[in-house]
Amino acid sequence: MTQEAELGLRDRLAQLSGVKLLRGTRLSAELERLQRQLERLREDTTDEEIWRSVELARHEKRPYTLDYVERILDDWFELHGDRSRMDDRAIVAGIGSLGGRTVALVGHQKGRDLKERAVRNFGMAYPEGYRKAMRTMALADRHGFPLVTLVDTPGAYPGIAAEQHGQGGAIARSQAAMLRLGVPSVSVVIGEGGSGGAIAIAVADRVLMQENAIYSVISPEGCASILWRDASQAKKAASAFKPDAAHCLELGVIDGIVPEPEGGAQVDHDGAAALLREALVAHLDELAGIPAEELRRGRRAKFRSMGVLAHV
């Protein structure tokens, strides 16, 4: 981590310390978290570490959404279909109980073996998948269930039918739906946070990344083939656009990093689930009781401020 970046994080800490909010507990927890992260991030993230994240984020043994669902939620009831055309299996949705609190959950689902990968379309959703997500969000909003989303997709599916069914519009509307929610929302990137397909379900009050997850505007291979005109330069591209969790935190794009077991989530699904559960409960506890209007306002202000500008 560069000195400048560290200063940036310190600056955010200082700003947060100065802010007087009604909900002091929430802020002190946030401060503590940032401080812990600052310590973790002291050491520089090297190009090798970035690439290691890319590999771990896509590891074929990494836990997927349903692996977490079965370890984290009680009484899981899966919801199927977009109420219009089909049930897109690349996105799962449902309700379940998290520490006694009913939550709605939406997540991308990759397949473990060849057969399941085909059924799940490698976690690449059609517009129908995002419509299933949206109707689940609406359900959560109606009944006061907090929304949890787990992001793990190479991207929205680039297909003929996907375009004919309105892929771009579905991704845009899903983000708008999240911005309207009056219930708390927490999104966690648990593997690949691939571009539009990821942000479609990641416009939340709190956005977290697992330690070895990646979040990016384009895949390293895609970036390399466009800018370097050579897909094999993916490692260079990843170093240039920095999709790892530490850099996303530095840039203010995410609110926190969820630790993984030693060696990565793929070596210990139970351990990874326990750490994820702990983070989800902590954030949902902090968000509980905040009035709908305040949640919406805070969420909008956060995403409205994204970006870095210069002036002439």
Add this chain to the structure above:
Amino acid sequence: MPGVSGTGNIDVSIEHKRADPAERDGTGHPNTCPGCGSHYRDEELAEHLRVCPQCGHHFPVRAPERIAQLADPGTFEEEDADLRSADPLEFFDLRPYVERLAEAELGTGLGDAILTGRAAIDGHPCRLAAMDFSFMGGSMGSVVGERFARSCERTAEDAGVLISVSASGGARMQEGILALMQLPKTIVAVEELHEAGGALFSVLAHPTTGGVTASFASLGDVMLAEPGALTSFAGPRVVAQTTREKLPDDFGLAESNFRFGHVDAVVPRGDLRGTLARLLRLFGGPS
């Protein structure tokens, strides 16, 4: 704007690198019609709103010329002209991002890939946000997102109408994840415009793809597209590579999007100003 239907020597680092197929192949002069092969002097094309008088092919239009085509003469006042991209990632591919930015600014005379401001159309006050494909493929980074969002917010203040004319290859890779964050940022602004009672008319020009399609450009109260414009989330090359299927001839084109219900009308450029004026009247913006 002199001789600028294409991108000249500007390096455009987005998949749909050239707005014009003939130019993309490097075979045609920017003022040679890829539809029928007719060649025009630049003033000739400009007089015809850059639509081929022979076959109706719509050539790309730069942002300043687009505004001149749509706004009542002398009414356009640019806003947020001072905003520029920073380089938070210190991005370097074959060349540094800052160098590409400087070159794009010199080549286009624009500060970034969108031009925003107040204007009037047929006497109706409104705001215009016109994208320019020749500035780094019309890619959306922090400045495009910010100018669009501010334009929305100013329009919301008097519950007016914002007209966006998009032409973009998608999010700007050189700004990494922050470019992706411009999607929700612009959507926040559209949401607030709508809640204030204002309206967004979204005009999709060739090409509108990727992150711009997946954000504000798809959220217009009224969706218009220019004839023959490619308006899709994924570009045809990516779709062909992924699916290994033969694409329909009209894949992602305005006419196909009309058939599938994603746009309200395909409007030839000659009718665009009149159509927008009629909509402004109907939406009852202050006049």
